[in-house]
Amino acid sequence: MKGRDLALLTDLYELTMMQGYFTTGAYNKKVVFDLYYRKNPSGNGYAVTAGLQQVIEYINGLRFTKDDIDYLTSLNLFSEDFIDFLKDFRFSGEIYAIPEGTVVFPHEPLLRVKAPIVEAQLLETALLNIINHQSLIATKASRVVWAAQGDPVMEFGLRRAQGPDAGVLGARAAVIGGCCGTSNVLTGKLFDVPVKGTHAHSWVMSFPNEITAFRAYAKLFPDNCLLLVDTYNTLKSGVPNAIKVFQEMKAAGMLKGKYGIRLDSGDLAYLSKCAKVMLEEAGFGDAIISASSDLDENLIASLKSQGAKINLWGVGTKLITSDDCPAFGGVYKLAAEEDENGTFVPKIKLSNNPGKVTNPGIKKVFRFYDKNTDKIKADLIALEHETVDESQDMVIRDSNAKWRKMELEAGTFYVKELLVPIFIDGKQVYESPQTMDIQAFCNSEKKSLWDEHLRLNNPHIVPVDLSEKLSQLKNRLIDEMSTN
Numbered sequence: 001m002k003g004r005d006l007a008l009l010t011d012l013y014e015l016t017m018m019q020g021y022f023t024t025g026a027y028n029k030k031v032v033f034d035l036y037y038r039k040n041p042s043g044n045g046y047a048v049t050a051g052l053q054q055v056i057e058y059i060n061g062l063r064f065t066k067d068d069i070d071y072l073t074s075l076n077l078f079s080e081d082f083i084d085f086l087k088d089f090r091f092s093g094e095i096y097a098i099p100e101g102t103v104v105f106p107h108e109p110l111l112r113v114k115a116p117i118v119e120a121q122l123l124e125t126a127l128l129n130i131i132n133h134q135s136l137i138a139t140k141a142s143r144v145v146w147a148a149q150g151d152p153v154m155e156f157g158l159r160r161a162q163g164p165d166a167g168v169l170g171a172r173a174a175v176i177g178g179c180c181g182t183s184n185v186l187t188g189k190l191f192d193v194p195v196k197g198t199h200a201h202s203w204v205m206s207f208p209n210e211i212t213a214f215r216a217y218a219k220l221f222p223d224n225c226l227l228l229v230d231t232y233n234t235l236k237s238g239v240p241n242a243i244k245v246f247q248e249m250k251a252a253g254m255l256k257g258k259y260g261i262r263l264d265s266g267d268l269a270y271l272s273k274c275a276k277v278m279l280e281e282a283g284f285g286d287a288i289i290s291a292s293s294d295l296d297e298n299l300i301a302s303l304k305s306q307g308a309k310i311n312l313w314g315v316g317t318k319l320i321t322s323d324d325c326p327a328f329g330g331v332y333k334l335a336a337e338e339d340e341n342g343t344f345v346p347k348i349k350l351s352n353n354p355g356k357v358t359n360p361g362i363k364k365v366f367r368f369y370d371k372n373t374d375k376i377k378a379d380l381i382a383l384e385h386e387t388v389d390e391s392q393d394m395v396i397r398d399s400n401a402k403w404r405k406m407e408l409e410a411g412t413f414y415v416k417e418l419l420v421p422i423f424i425d426g427k428q429v430y431e432s433p434q435t436m437d438i439q440a441f442c443n444s445e446k447k448s449l450w451d452e453h454l455r456l457n458n459p460h461i462v463p464v465d466l467s468e469k470l471s472q473l474k475n476r477l478i479d480e481m482s483t484n
């Protein structure tokens, strides 16, 4: 994203609305937009937010270049005045966001933009594009990594990602979600994450026979020698040939680094068990048994339950495309606008679907942790000026099921605010951490959930409540607007 001209990475309607605000003179009116999502992907119990670094780069680089201006002029849609205004366009507003790698829940503002409407409107499409994609893949990766129960998972999806950006940023997000590294070398370079890999069938096929191919590979990469054993016959030739090469390496004193095999077809549970026995009998019990082949979290969980002897996983297509759930569903909704006196007036959007009625006003998110376990008890979406007094008892309800209430006794919990300032008056005030540090943070975030929240299917749901004041405001606006 850095260094790319992305001002036109938007939907046409953002620009036509901007011209409208400009023409009616309303363009300087400040508004607040929330970016949030409504449903966890893949039936998960949480999502992992990702993409903030690319949002920061986008905002910092947000300018209409001469080429952009020429193109917009050529559309014959925009007035000269508006085009002139775009020539000096800069983001001058405020952005608060929940840091990348945080565990988040539906309806929580992941990002809150306060800016003149003409600026805040332009950001909508690009912000959604960036956050939706990376949060989707980070969440999927988190599921896959959870299924692997502590075994490392390598991200292998670039070749089947939906284009270069989805491959590069998807691999970044997968690492945030917990993958130990990626085969994607550009992601490795750009984000300083480990690059990993084995070799392809073409390597084996390019030699007269399998053992020659294995020997050549072992000679080149003795410290990271994972041999793909399924080109001809996994148990009859692949594993025996790999063992022969490991014996030769051992005899030559070359077996010092990581070594093992990769299975890429057939019954992975059965083959891994057989391969494990063969390797152990040959004295190579510590060999890595890695596997790939259309894997996802459900298959990995199934292979684990079948007792598969796999201890390194390569996951490509189904992770990088989030194959079972191709969209995150984040939205960007107007929550407040400034009146003539400089006061922010809350706004609401109604819907026949109660889950789609927006939460009005300028909001923040409190997270309640249990003092003894450091696990999340609940989240509370509140209005900007609200505070939580940790010395008072609290009652949290599930906003989807108000009859479900949780009583938090003073002294048993502590509170953290999730939204932090990223831009103030158009200036960046937050430094994005390195990707591997975001991964470490994300790992600690997942420890704040119970296994019941983390499981793949029908997880327990962390309650997310609206504060009393926010609920009252919402109900009042629903009453007012529904009689409109």
Ligand SMILES: Nc1ncnc2c1ncn2[C@@H]1O[C@H](COP(=O)(O)OP(=O)(O)OP(=O)(O)O)[C@@H](O)[C@H]1O
Pocket (backbone or CB within 6 Å): 264, 265, 266, 267, 268, 269, 270, 292, 293, 294, 295, 299, 302, 303, 306
């Ligand atoms: N023990 C197992 N239990 C459940 N699914 C498995 C097991 N072993 C492998 N699989 C999955 O079954 C599918 C088999 O795919 P497919 O029918 O294409 O054959 P393949 O063995 O991958 O062959 P090839 O790569 O030669 O096409 C893959 O998604 C794989 O991950």
Ligand SMILES: O=P(O)(O)OC[C@H]1O[C@H](OP(=O)(O)OP(=O)(O)O)[C@H](O)[C@@H]1O
Pocket (backbone or CB within 6 Å): 156, 157, 159, 160, 199, 200, 201, 202, 264, 292, 293, 294, 295, 314, 315, 316, 317, 318
């Ligand atoms: O199955 P995925 O989760 O998408 O993981 C990546 C796949 O990509 C490779 O296959 P491919 O057939 O493209 O090349 P190869 O010749 O190296 O097997 C690799 O062998 C995996 O099977």
Ligand SMILES: O=C(O)c1cccnc1
Pocket (backbone or CB within 6 Å): 156, 157, 183, 196, 197, 198, 199, 200, 292, 314, 316
């Ligand atoms: O290094 C590997 O084994 C690899 C890389 C990309 C895709 N499939 C496998």
